Amino acid sequence: MNHDELLAKIESLADAWAEPSFNANALRAVVKLHTPDWKNQCSHCLEPNDYDELNKNYLYPCPTIQAIEKELE
Numbered sequence: 001m002n003h004d005e006l007l008a009k010i011e012s013l014a015d016a017w018a019e020p021s022f023n024a025n026a027l028r029a030v031v032k033l034h035t036p037d038w039k040n041q042c043s044h045c046l047e048p049n050d051y052d053e054l055n056k057n058y059l060y061p062c063p064t065i066q067a068i069e070k071e072l073e
Helices: 003-016 024-032 061-073
Strands: 040-045 056-060
Touching: 003 024, 003 061, 024 061, 056 061
Parallel strands: none
Antiparallel strands: 040 056
16 A cells, blocks of 8 residues: 555544554654655665665665554554
């Protein structure tokens, strides 16, 4: 799912789950931090690179977004 779809899913879950254990604000903040840029790379995560000092960004969805999507299935 794309970034906007993931945010919409979080919104729908926040409306459906009025449980204190589901903190939509915290989850929304993490998803907004890991936004895809114009090259479809995560704006936050850097992929480890042993070959030079300049690490490159992970392609979107990064491991953080993948983990969130997996748990929301």
